[in-house]
Amino acid sequence: MNRIFMLIFLLISFVSEAQIQIKVVDAKTQTPLENVRVHPENGKAQITNASGVLAFSASQNQVFTFFKSGFDTFSATFGEGEHTVELYEKSLNLSEVTVSAFESERPLLEQSAAIAVVSEQDFSRFNETSIVNSFNTKPGVRIEERAPASYRISIRGSSIRAPFGVRNVKVYWNEVPFTAPDGTTALNLLDLSNIRNAEVIKGPSGSIYGAGNGGVVNLYSPANPIGGRVSADFMVGDFGMTRYRLGISQQVGNGGFEASYVSQKSDGYREQSAMDRQVFQLGGFFSVSDKQQIRTQLLVSDLDYQIPGGLNADQVAEDPTQARPGSVEQNSSISQQSVFASLEHVYTFSSKIKNSTTLYLNTNDFENPFLLDYKKELGFGYGGRTKFTYDGKLAGKYLRIIAGGEYQSSLTDAQNFGNRAGVADTVRFADKLRATQGFLFQQAEWNLTESLLLTFALSENFSSLEIDRQIDASGGDLGLQTRKFDPIVVPRFAVNYQFNDYSGVYGSISSGFSPPTIDEVRTNEGSLNLDLEAERGINYEVGYRMGKGKLNLDLTAFYFKLDQTITTYTNPQGVVLFRNAGSTDQKGIEAAIDYALIRNQTAFVRDLKIGTAFTGNYFTFANYQQGDNDFSGNDLTGVAPNTLVSRLDLRTALGFYLNFTHQYVDEIPLNDANTVYQDSYNLVNARFGWARSFAGKWELEAFAGVDNLLNESYSLGNDLNPFGGRYYQPAPTRNWYGGVKVAFLY
Missing domain, CATH: 2.40.170.20 (TonB-dependent receptor, beta-barrel domain)
Structure with missing residues (x-):
C-alpha cells in the first residue's frame, strides 16, 4: 500500500511540475506555426508541433530564441505559465523593416535618405553566383559584370569614372571599411554566401561615411x-x-x-x-x-x-x-x-x-x-x-x-x-x-x-x-x-x-x-x-x-x-x-x-x-x-x-x-x-x-x-x-x- 501511495505522489508531483508552455503563430494570419526551432537559454532546443505548441520545465525565467526559415528570428524572456509568440515573415513591409544606415538603427520609414535594402530573398531569386541580378532589381542601383567576377557598381550613374573595378562608392562589410584607402574596392573577393543582406545608401553621404559621391x-x-x-x-x-x-x-x-x-x-x-x-x-x-x-x-x-x-x-x-x-x-x-x-x-x-x-x-x-x-x-x-x-x-x-x-x-x-x-x-x-x-x-x-x-x-x-x-x-x-x-x-x-x-x-x-x-x-x-x-x-x-x-x-x-x-x-x-x-x-x-x-x-x-x-x-x-x-x-x-x-x-x-x-x-x-x-x-x-x-x-x-x-x-x-x-x-x-x-x- 505504501508503494501505491508513493507512486501516486510521484505522479502528482510530475504532473504539477511548473511548466513554460509556448504557442507560436504567424503574426499576420494568427495560424499556428509548425517546426519552429526554439532554443532556451539553458537546456536543449525543441520544435513546435502541428498546433504550434511546445513546453519547457520552468525552474526560473529564461531567454528563448525562436527560429524558422522565412521568418525573423525573435528572442524574449518567459517564466511559468502559457505564452503566445508571434513571428513575422521577413521583409513584410516598409513599416516593419529596420535598417542600420547612417549608424542609426531605425525603421526604414524613419530614415531620411534613399536606401535600398537587398535581402536574402532577393539573392535567392537568382542563381546565387554573383550579386549582380539581385542588386539590379533596386531602383537607382546597377552592378555591371564585364566578365565573370569583374564588377562595376553604378549608383545613380557613378560608374562613368570606373573603366574597371569599384570606385566612387564606399563599401563596408560588417561595419568594417572594405574599400581601400586609395578609393578602390575588390568586391569580387566576396562570395554571395558571405553576405546575408545589404543596404545601399544612394547619393553622397560623406557626412558619416567619408569620400564617395556615388x-x-x-x-x-x-x-x-x-x-x-x-x-x-x-x-x-x-x-x-x-x-x-x-x-x-x-x-x-x-x-x-x-x-x-x-x-x-x-x-x-x-x-x-x-x-x-x-x-x-x-x-x-x-x-x-x-x-x-x-x-x-x-x-x-x-x-x-x-x-x-x-x-x-x-x-x-x-x-x-x-x-x-x-x-x-x-x-x-x-x-x-x-x-x-x-x-x-x-x-x-x-x-x-x-x-x-x-x-x-x-x-x-x-x-x-x-x-x-x-x-x-x-x-x-x-x-x-x-x-x-x-x-x-x-x-x-x-x-x-x-x-x-x-x-x-x-x-x-x-x-x-x-x-x-x-x-x-x-x-x-x-x-x-x-x-x-x-x-x-x-x-x-x-x-x-x-x-x-x-x-x-x-x-x-x-x-x-x-x-x-x-x-x-x-x-x-x-x-x-x-x-x-x-x-x-x-x-x-x-x-x-x-x-x-x-x-x-x-x-x-x-x-x-x-x-x-x-x-x-x-x-x-x-x-x-x-x-x-x-x-x-x-x-x-x-x-x-x-x-x-x-x-x-x-x-x-x-x-x-x-x-x-x-x-x-x-x-x-x-x-x-x-x-x-x-x-x-x-x-x-x-x-x-x-x-x-x-x-x-x-x-x-x-x-x-x-x-x-x-x-x-x-x-x-x-x-x-x-x-x-x-x-x-x-x-x-x-x-x-x-x-x-x-x-x-x-x-x-x-x-x-x-x-x-x-x-x-x-x-x-x-x-x-x-x-x-x-x-x-x-x-x-x-x-x-x-x-x-x-x-x-x-x-x-x-x-x-x-x-x-x-x-x-x-x-x-x-x-x-x-x-x-x-x-x-x-x-x-x-x-x-x-x-x-x-x-x-x-
Whole structure:
C-alpha cells in the first residue's frame, strides 16, 4: 500500500511540475506555426508541433530564441505559465523593416535618405553566383559584370569614372571599411554566401561615411548562430559553371561561430573569360559580459579570372564569343589572393552611452598580365573605425548623438613589366605607394515632435597619396611625389515627417566629394597625373514612403550637381586615362512598388507577390569642353535614361516556388559625343524549385533556373570612350543552371 501511495505522489508531483508552455503563430494570419526551432537559454532546443505548441520545465525565467526559415528570428524572456509568440515573415513591409544606415538603427520609414535594402530573398531569386541580378532589381542601383567576377557598381550613374573595378562608392562589410584607402574596392573577393543582406545608401553621404559621391554599400554576413547548423550546396550550369559550398554554425553560450568554404568555377561565355574563386570565411561572436561583446571576422580569398577585352561592332557581329585580339596570347587576366581580418569590440557604458570600435588588417597579392604590360602588386593595409552613441533628451525631446572617426592606410609595392606572351618581361617602372584617408564625423538626430525628426551631420576629411618611383626604364625622374588633398568639410541636413505609423516624407541636402584613386593618378603606361582634382557634389532629395498591409510604396526625386567630374578616355596605345571634365547636372526619379496579391499560410498558394522598380536618370554634361569639342548638354556617358524591373514571386503549400524577373534597360550612350549607343534590351530571368523542412531539423531545396530567357544580345558593362571603337563586352546568351541545398540543424 505504501508503494501505491508513493507512486501516486510521484505522479502528482510530475504532473504539477511548473511548466513554460509556448504557442507560436504567424503574426499576420494568427495560424499556428509548425517546426519552429526554439532554443532556451539553458537546456536543449525543441520544435513546435502541428498546433504550434511546445513546453519547457520552468525552474526560473529564461531567454528563448525562436527560429524558422522565412521568418525573423525573435528572442524574449518567459517564466511559468502559457505564452503566445508571434513571428513575422521577413521583409513584410516598409513599416516593419529596420535598417542600420547612417549608424542609426531605425525603421526604414524613419530614415531620411534613399536606401535600398537587398535581402536574402532577393539573392535567392537568382542563381546565387554573383550579386549582380539581385542588386539590379533596386531602383537607382546597377552592378555591371564585364566578365565573370569583374564588377562595376553604378549608383545613380557613378560608374562613368570606373573603366574597371569599384570606385566612387564606399563599401563596408560588417561595419568594417572594405574599400581601400586609395578609393578602390575588390568586391569580387566576396562570395554571395558571405553576405546575408545589404543596404545601399544612394547619393553622397560623406557626412558619416567619408569620400564617395556615388553612395555607400553596407554588407552584412549571416546572423549570429542559433543552435547548430551544418549545410552544403551544389550547383552546375552552362558554360562550365560549377559551385559548391560547405558551412557550419555553432552557438556557444550567448555567442558562437560560423565558417564556410566556397569554390566556384566557370569556363565563361567568351574566349578568355574563365573564372576560379575559393573563399573561406570564419566569424565569431562572443558575449564577454552584459556590457561587452566581441565580433571577429577572417576572410581568405583566392581569385583568378580572365579578361576577354572589348570588341568593336564588326567583331561582335562576326562572333560575340571571341576575345579581343591579343588577349589570349598575352593571357590577359587577374590573379588575386587576399586575407582580411577584423576585430570589433562593443562596450555599453550605460543605458545612454555605447561605443563600438573595429580594427582591421588586410594583405593583397595582385598580378595582372594585360595586352600592353604586366602588373604586379603586393600590398598591406590597416585601419579602424570607432563611434560613440548617446541616447538622451534635449528640451524634453529624444536626442541621439553619434560621433567618431575612421582612419585607413595602405602600403603597396607596385611593379609594371613588359608582357611577353603572358610572362613578365623586363621591368618598366616600379613604385612604392602609400594611400591614407581619415575623417571625424558627428551626427545629431532630434525628435522635435513625435512625428518630426531632424538630422544634422558633419564630417572633416583628409586624404593623401604618395608615389615613390624606384625604377623608370624610360629615364624619367625618380623619387617621391606627394599629393595631399585639402581638408574637406562635408555637411548633411535632413528632415523626416511621419503622417502616421505607416507613411511619411523626408527631405535632405547633402554634400559629397570623391578624390581620384591611385589607379587614376598612376596609369599603366607610367605617367603620373597628380593634378587630377577631387570631384565635389551637392545633392537635393525628397521622398515618400508608405508600407501598410500588402502594399509598399517608395518614391524619390533628386537633383545632384557635380563639379570637377572625372571622366575616362583611351589613348592610341589602349591605355585608359582620366581627366576632370567640367560639371554635370543629374536629375532623377526612383520608384519601387510591391504588392502581395495573396498571403495566406493555410491556403495552397501561400504567397503571390508582384513588384516593379523604375529608375529615371536624366543626366547631362552641364559644362564640358575638350579641345574643339563642346559636349555641354550631352547625355552623361554610360547611363541608361530609363530602366524598369518587374518581379513575380509564387510560393505554395507543397514547397514549390517560382521567381520571375523582367528587366528593361534603355539605350545607353557609350561616348561623350553621344554618337554611339548600346541598344535597349529586355532581360528575363526565372528560377523555380522546391524547398521544405522536415522535423525541424532538416532543410532541403532543389532548384533550376534560366538567365536571359529571351536570348538577348547585350553588354552587361560597356567600355566608355574606347580607342578603336571597342565599346562592347558581350554578355552570355540564354543559359541554364540547377542545384541542391541541404542543411541539418542540431
